[in-house]
Amino acid sequence: MSYKTILAVLQDKTDAERVLDCALPLGSRFSSHVIAVHSEAIPIPYVSPMGFPDTNFMAISSKTNQQHSEELKTIFETRAQREGLSFEWHALESVSGDSAVGALIVARACDLVIVQQVNPDASGGSRANVEALLFDSGRPVLIVPFATPVDTRFRKVLIAWNGTQQAARAVFDALPFIREADETEILTLDAVDTGQEDGALAGVDIAAALARHGAKVTFSPASSGELGVGAAIERQIASSKAELLVMGAYSQSWLKEIFFGGTTRTVMRSMPVATLMAR
The missing domain is CATH 3.40.50.620 (HUPs)
Structure with missing residues (x-):
């Protein structure tokens, strides 16, 4: 691809x-x-x-x-x-x-x-x-980003992974960047046990799939704590020095976003690095 x-x-x-x-x-x-x-x-x-x-x-x-x-x-x-x-x-x-x-x-x-x-x-x-x-x-x-220079080599990629259709779409749409990157970090936030998957193993399948494409993958399970998901992603970008963020684009009802905000809009407003989104 x-x-x-x-x-x-x-x-x-x-x-x-x-x-x-x-x-x-x-x-x-x-x-x-x-x-x-x-x-x-x-x-x-x-x-x-x-x-x-x-x-x-x-x-x-x-x-x-x-x-x-x-x-x-x-x-x-x-x-x-x-x-x-x-x-x-x-x-x-x-x-x-x-x-x-x-x-x-x-x-x-x-x-x-x-x-x-x-x-x-x-x-x-x-x-x-x-x-x-x-x-x-x-x-x-x-x-x-309108205020931050972009290095299109994207040597460090950060994937915000939550196992959804949107996240999967974004990851595989970003494969050309991921395959060429020096490192791709998979960030899972607040993963919980479900009937289909152990929370501790969230993201393992996508990491294995990307490794088969030749990607150099690392894995970072984390908790958003009181920050909220959007702020936690920004924190990880800063600490990992990622140059490209990959995530799904999500929408909620306008009323819910007014009161609780939305991860997609939070990232789009701040956007410390180039961001590839898909839906």
Whole structure:
């Protein structure tokens, strides 16, 4: 297995360089075809005080959007040509102008999707809906931190393992990284005995499966204590010096997440390292 088609989601110039810093080296490493997608908002019809459509305003908005898209296209194509990659550019228009939402159809035909983590300080138009990619694309999403540099060699991988379908999907979608890593650590938190498995043995089967693929696997059972699962994962990232986190993407009812939070959203907000999620 390899990533032969990689999708880079470019929302704005503020995230384009960081996403391409990840996508293009990986494209070279896996001899991939790299697709970049950017979406601009369709200009909203503006009505003058006299009640007539302001065609001049719409023309200016459309021209501005086109210039912005062309700037991103130039950045992408210049860098992709420099890397000697096979590549293509997709410029889209939508009501929201959200490149992540616009990229969904393209994403479903790709091996790996790369997008930047949402920067809470960025303007609304500079934020891509990363959750739409996670929950609607059906493809693994590699999320790049907005504030932390990424070394795409990913020498140390940390797997947050809980035995669920989502975790299994993420692990096997991350196999190209896991097989090349110097070490892959499997973290199990708060594992308990069940009718099917002894809590003390949680994660043993997936460790054995990865070892058969040539992965260099270590095993770390732990307790989250009072930290909560998300914070415990972050603690393990810091102590293990992991460069890539692999975990399933989970969703709960919106009411439950308001009161109790959600591990997926906790990790997506803090994100100390690049994170591959799948669902």
